[in-house]
Amino acid sequence: MGVSGCGKSTIGNLLAKELNIPFFDGDDFHPESNIKKMSNGQALNDDDRQGWLETLNNLAKKQIKNNSCVIVCSALKQKYRDTLSFGIKNQTKWIHLTGTFDQIYKRMQNRANHFMPSALLKTQFETLENPENAISIDISLTPEQIIKKIKQNIMKTSEFGLFGLGVMGKSLCRNLANNGFKISMFNRHVNEVEVDVAKNFKAQYPELSQAEAFDDISEFVNSLQQPRRIMLMVNAGKTIDYVIEDLLPHLSENDIIIDGGNSNYKKTKERYDYLKSKGIHFIGTGVSGGEEGALKGPSIMPSGDKEAYNKVAPFLETIAAKDKNGLPCCTYVGPKGSGQFIKMVHNGVEYVEMQLLAEVTTILETLGQNPDEISQTLESFKNDASSYLLEITTDIFKKKEGDDWLVKKILDKAGNKGTGNWTTIASAELGVPSTLISSALFSRYISFYKEERLQLNSIFNFENTSKLSVTTNEVLEAYQFARIVNHYQGFKLIAEASEKFQWNLNLSEIARIWTNGCIIRSTLMEELVSVFKETTNILTNKELVNKLKKFKPSTKKVVSECLLKDLTTPALSEAIQFFNGITTAYASANVIQAQRDYFGAHTYLRLDDDSATPHHTNWNLN
Incomplete structure (x- = not known):
């Protein structure tokens, strides 16, 4: 902005090129009546300018939707500037090119083929209301210096x-x-x-x-x-x-x-x-x-x-x-909501991965390994089950404080910030059996009852001095089995939410952005990127099916041994229980339906009736 002849068009054009944004000269948008009036030596009044200013305002609004632009306009009065920036005030930055009357008058006399005569310059200076919140630039500077100064002022703002x-x-x-x-x-x-x-x-x-x-x-x-x-x-x-x-x-x-x-x-x-x-x-x-x-x-x-x-x-x-x-x-x-939903599920899967490693290390300790040996065993797991959480757990069991391992000095109460709780609630609301996540969550809750655990331990503790009859390789296979089930449940929850809320989520792409940077990154996650390009159910993938079949015997043995020896492994146990449930052709739910119909007349469907007609029976034999 500035009076006619101050160099607005020249500087504006150069600035637009420097910033790689569109340039518009306000003079090009005057209606014919305004041009004719000025050509006859008559100054424009406020009514003449109003429509022209509104046109430039609409132009600015349109350009801002795409990116930005440079518009040059005299904008001499504050109310003109208010019209020009109406609706986009906070997105408008004013640059005021300033100079003396004599300086600009001389420039105008040297300017050819312009509809505004130099005689009108005086009225412009009389009309000018200096803006309060503008970048003021002296036109005595060279164009290059002016552009540099404008950029320095504009670029003070952060991206x-x-x-x-x-x-x-x-x-x-x-x-x-x-x-x-x-x-x-x-x-x-x-x-x-x-x-x-x-x-x-x-x-x-x-x-x-x-x-x-x-x-x-x-x-x-x-x-x-x-x-x-x-x-x-x-x-x-x-x-x-x-x-x-x-x-x-x-x-x-x-x-x-x-x-x-x-x-x-x-x-x-x-x-x-x-x-x-x-x-x-x-x-x-x-x-x-x-x-x-x-x-x-x-x-x-x-x-x-x-x-x-x-x-x-x-x-x-x-x-x-x-x-x-x-x-x-x-x-x-x-x-x-979908971004925060999958982060919530990410954290739920993370709860399980952490719980599984805690259980694995407890088993290794029961096998007689000290923390250094546990760390070495975990290190050997990396060839088959590499993950970020496995890496950090390996480091944790190496860390010493004095002559003892630090991990043995940490109070056994696990905190949480609520995302595991939300994931469990979301699973229940969507009707998805994310049993491993809820198991890992409730394991943390149990850990918090430290005083009660100590009391009940003194009452119920059964001393079992016999060691577990399992190998470290069987422990590894049980760990791998449970991890596959965990990832199945996590992505199943995402898939069900995507369908219910019509989010149209891309499971392969979600797995891809979880292959690095995040807490649950792993080689298994990298494998799932390609698996999800073929299916939304990883339990139908041939390679993973073969792994589950291979790992299941070890899982059964490890979980059974832990149960017999009173060793708590809720996540490993739930993995095999869930897997047995999800692969059972005819479940015990028929008994539950009969019970529901008995006491509440909730009806049931029959295997020998394809019509899906609800049935009800009077079960009372008396």
Whole structure:
């Protein structure tokens, strides 16, 4: 903007080329009546300009939907600028080219073939209301210097915002910065508790030297390019809703909020609809990998509006882990809620994998192995059952503190953050038998009853000094058997949810983004990428069928031995029980149906009646 003759068109065109965005000269959009009036030496009044300004405003709105643009226009009065930026105020940046009357008058006299005579320049200076929130540039500078100065001012804004600097938030910030993104970081200010968290964090790491640090929400939001991309890394639950309400007054239409926490998928659906009513996009995103994964490359599971995802994809896909083919372990999962749902299931599968390893190491200990020997045995398992969790468990049993192993000093009470609970609830609601996940969850709950366990142990403990009659190879095969059943149940839950909610999820693609970066990455997961290209039921895959048949005898023996010797192995036991149940042609449910009909007249279907007609019997023999 600026008075006629200040060089708006020249500078605007150069800037558009530099930024690789469209350029539009406002003069080209004047109606014929305006051009004729100015050509006759008459100044335009506000009524003359109104339609022209509205045309440019509509042009800007249309361009913003695609990307951005440069528009040059005199925009001399504040009310003109209000019309030009109507509906897109927070997405508009004003650049005011300034110069003296004499300087610009001389330029206009040298300008040929323009409909506005230099005599009207005086009226423009008289009309001009200097903008308060504009980048002011002196036209005495060369065009190259002007472009450089404009870019320096524009580029002060950050490309991506990270809200919440806990362990994961900090790692993601460093990941983004290491990948060359200009970011803004926010952490709340709490007197004497959380003070200058973002600034102190920035000072710790050289890669954050170009990052902006804030503890004021308004300043944080205004530091971001539009549409704004803000990723929330705060505790799931009500905290997310509080943060959203704090952000909303500062946001503009089409801004994007990404929830990267372990939120419940139902709440994600609600937040999506709520923010949509406010003109804000919401992307529920699962992020797995822990502190190290967040820093070096996590597995990322975004869902929501596909168009909004495309605007954050370059950031998420760049910072994600890469699979064996170099593709990002980040993909658009599906509609609202689906990303957080599969992250929830991921965590459920993770619960089981951890429980299985805990049971395996307990068996190895009962076989007489010390932690070093357990670590060596687990190391040998990697040839057949390699996984991230197996790797870290191998390391855990090596770690010593003084002369003793650290793992033996840890209190046997396992915590949880709720995702295993949600997965179990979702399984029940969808009618899917995710029995291993619920078993692993309830095992953690049992562990928390430490005092009661000690009391009951003194009452009921049966001393069994005989060792288990199993080999380490049988333990390995039982472990592999249970892992296949666990992955079957996890993906079965995802498939059922996809069908019920019409998400149209791609199981092969989900398995692919879980092959690296996430906690449950493994060679089995890599195998499932191709398996799911042929079927949605891995228990029908020929190779896996052969493995289950091979491993089942060992599983039966290990579980039986543990039961006989009073060794608790709930996940291994449930794996064989579930497998027997899912492969039983005629189950005991006929008795249950008869019972239901007896006491509640719930009816039953008959094997010898193909009509699917409900039957009821008076079972009372008296």
